[in-house]
Amino acid sequence: MLVGEPLDTARLGETLLPKRLALPIFCSDPLSSVAYATEEILLILALGGVALLHLTWYAAAAIVFLLIVVVASYRQTCHAYPGGGGAYVVSSENLGQTAALTAASALLVDYVMTVAVSIVSGVSAITSAVPSLSDHEVVLSVAFVVLLTLMNLRGVRESGRVFAIPTYGFVLVIYLMFAVAAVRLGTGATIRAESADLPITPVDTYTGLALVFLTMRAFASGCTALTGVEAISNGVPAFRKPKATNAATTLAAMGVLSVTMFVGITALAMSYQVHVAADPTELGLPPGTPTSTALAQIGRATFGSWHFLFYLLQAVTAGVLILAANTAFNGFPMLASILAKDRYAPRQLFNRGDRLVYSNGVVLLALAAIALIVAFDAELTRLIQLYIIGVFVSFTLSQSGMVRHWKKVLASPATPREERIHIHRRLAINAVGAALTALVLVIVLLTKFTHGAWLVVIAMPLLFLGMKGVRRHYDQVARQVAIAPDAGPRRPARHHVLVLVAAVHAPTLKAIGYAQGLRPDTLTAVTVAADEQEATRLREAWARHDTGLPLRILHSPYREVVGPIMAHVEELAAAPGTDMLSVVIPEYVVGHWWEQPLHNQNALRLKARLLFTPGVAVIDVPYLLESARSARSARSASPEQRDA
Numbered sequence: 001m002l003v004g005e006p007l008d009t010a011r012l013g014e015t016l017l018p019k020r021l022a023l024p025i026f027c028s029d030p031l032s033s034v035a036y037a038t039e040e041i042l043l044i045l046a047l048g049g050v051a052l053l054h055l056t057w058y059a060a061a062a063i064v065f066l067l068i069v070v071v072a073s074y075r076q077t078c079h080a081y082p083g084g085g086g087a088y089v090v091s092s093e094n095l096g097q098t099a100a101l102t103a104a105s106a107l108l109v110d111y112v113m114t115v116a117v118s119i120v121s122g123v124s125a126i127t128s129a130v131p132s133l134s135d136h137e138v139v140l141s142v143a144f145v146v147l148l149t150l151m152n153l154r155g156v157r158e159s160g161r162v163f164a165i166p167t168y169g170f171v172l173v174i175y176l177m178f179a180v181a182a183v184r185l186g187t188g189a190t191i192r193a194e195s196a197d198l199p200i201t202p203v204d205t206y207t208g209l210a211l212v213f214l215t216m217r218a219f220a221s222g223c224t225a226l227t228g229v230e231a232i233s234n235g236v237p238a239f240r241k242p243k244a245t246n247a248a249t250t251l252a253a254m255g256v257l258s259v260t261m262f263v264g265i266t267a268l269a270m271s272y273q274v275h276v277a278a279d280p281t282e283l284g285l286p287p288g289t290p291t292s293t294a295l296a297q298i299g300r301a302t303f304g305s306w307h308f309l310f311y312l313l314q315a316v317t318a319g320v321l322i323l324a325a326n327t328a329f330n331g332f333p334m335l336a337s338i339l340a341k342d343r344y345a346p347r348q349l350f351n352r353g354d355r356l357v358y359s360n361g362v363v364l365l366a367l368a369a370i371a372l373i374v375a376f377d378a379e380l381t382r383l384i385q386l387y388i389i390g391v392f393v394s395f396t397l398s399q400s401g402m403v404r405h406w407k408k409v410l411a412s413p414a415t416p417r418e419e420r421i422h423i424h425r426r427l428a429i430n431a432v433g434a435a436l437t438a439l440v441l442v443i444v445l446l447t448k449f450t451h452g453a454w455l456v457v458i459a460m461p462l463l464f465l466g467m468k469g470v471r472r473h474y475d476q477v478a479r480q481v482a483i484a485p486d487a488g489p490r491r492p493a494r495h496h497v498l499v500l501v502a503a504v505h506a507p508t509l510k511a512i513g514y515a516q517g518l519r520p521d522t523l524t525a526v527t528v529a530a531d532e533q534e535a536t537r538l539r540e541a542w543a544r545h546d547t548g549l550p551l552r553i554l555h556s557p558y559r560e561v562v563g564p565i566m567a568h569v570e571e572l573a574a575a576p577g578t579d580m581l582s583v584v585i586p587e588y589v590v591g592h593w594w595e596q597p598l599h600n601q602n603a604l605r606l607k608a609r610l611l612f613t614p615g616v617a618v619i620d621v622p623y624l625l626e627s628a629r630s631a632r633s634a635r636s637a638s639p640e641q642r643d644a
Helices: 009-015 019-048 050-080 086-094 098-131 131-154 156-186 209-226 243-271 294-303 307-323 325-341 359-375 380-384 389-411 417-451 454-481 506-517 530-544 560-572 595-596 602-610 626-636 641-643
Strands: 496-499 523-527 552-557 580-589 614-624
Touching: 019 050, 019 156, 019 209, 019 243, 019 294, 019 325, 050 086, 050 209, 050 243, 050 389, 050 417, 086 098, 086 294, 086 325, 086 389, 098 294, 098 325, 098 359, 098 380, 098 389, 098 496, 131 209, 131 307, 131 325, 131 359, 156 307, 209 389, 209 417, 243 294, 294 307, 307 325, 307 552, 307 626, 325 359, 359 417, 389 417, 389 454, 417 454, 496 506, 496 560, 506 523, 506 560, 506 580, 506 614, 506 641, 523 530, 523 560, 530 552, 552 560, 560 580, 560 602, 580 602, 602 614
Parallel strands: 496 523, 496 580, 523 552, 580 614
Antiparallel strands: none
């Protein structure tokens, strides 16, 4: 009812994406980042007062240049690695497994942060329009994560149709806002933000190196505009053929939209003299006063008395910010699946669910994001400080790996001469990208480490070690279950079978019949009695049914069942002449969940203990009670039969 009917694996091709759906699915994060990237620059520069806000232009120009370089670099990745995997696969093939796992840990952290930051940003847009909801941000954020999870569990293509509406709506309304602002400013109108006359109280005096450091910190915060750029290179296999070309084209379209919207919003923010601060008191407002986001102020000032357009802007902004998390909901499960295939993550993450999506990865991402939102009380200012560390780690490793890739191609004698010119151009693009992103990574680490980014610096190595541990476990298992060169199936020299008896009834007789069919060398039955009277009743019932088997009664003065049986089994398994010991457990099966707690579950506890006993095989012989038979018949009946 929630996620739809299961899909046949043969229909996997139907889930591939055309460019018009791939854009909102993979690019909602970078497109939505422009909604708060300018605000993040202004927030940092506001620490030095109004006099430093003019530096916004320099930070924005550097971000635009960096965005263009990164988009151009990842277009090369799409063509060179059409199998997807992005930074992880590129690093794995060109820089080694240590670099690959570093990139993977950075991307996994980044995806979790993307969901948390995007959802909380969207909720902030809602509370800017409806301040009365500001006390319920955590609940709203968690609810939106759950909603996105359910939508993604329904399938990539189906969710893409829904997500396309707010994404394209956001782009159109932003360009509409630019058009209205151009007309009004062009006709001589004076437009000022609601906060233009509010003074910003500087927290300190910034000169010399302190001013340089503050500007670098503002640039680092504004680099949130680059988040999600790598998602397309991770998800190239989800595109229709020609996959690499379609992915690169979609990436270019995203770059054009992101650059123009970011530049436009920054220009209007400076023109309208938008003032923002993390603390309302820095704007001369009473503590706890709700403040609007920079984009909300720009929209309110631009549309003026056209209130419906302002609320439309806030609606589509909230929608695209919330749906920006969908970029991570596509990238995280796909990357986790690749890691699971390489045995660096649990195998469950490799499997597709009923709707042909990596359901386990979707659920895992949602749980991690919810935990982060609750832990940080849905405060965007605190969460944003953890952001983009992982982004630029993966950027740097990916572009460095691409440089190594192109050098390998150039070194190959099989590379045609006419291709070498194009390869040199691609090498130059990736080299510039690697150098710039490495520089930005250093800036981000220096400026954000003490403001909360140290948590990411700790989380990434922990993930790295965890993935290494998972691989070590799988390698150990593979070695232990490997077949020796001269090995083959071996029949046990002596096979002993033990039938556990709780009472003399039909399930016991069925288990005995099954055990006799095994043709063991010895076959015995064993039961547990709490006192002599119970032992006598068991002997008499056993004699009446003449099973032909000896019955051994284990006395248990403390009325325990599992302990005496385990001691007896371990004694038999260790006895000389025992090559294989099989323990047959009769168990009756009920058909309703509420019947299960009415039984003592001794069989379940015994199976759990016996599985860890060396030299012992556990055989469960189920006996279906009437309720189980009825439930089975109902499940196997056709819809018409069930209705009848």
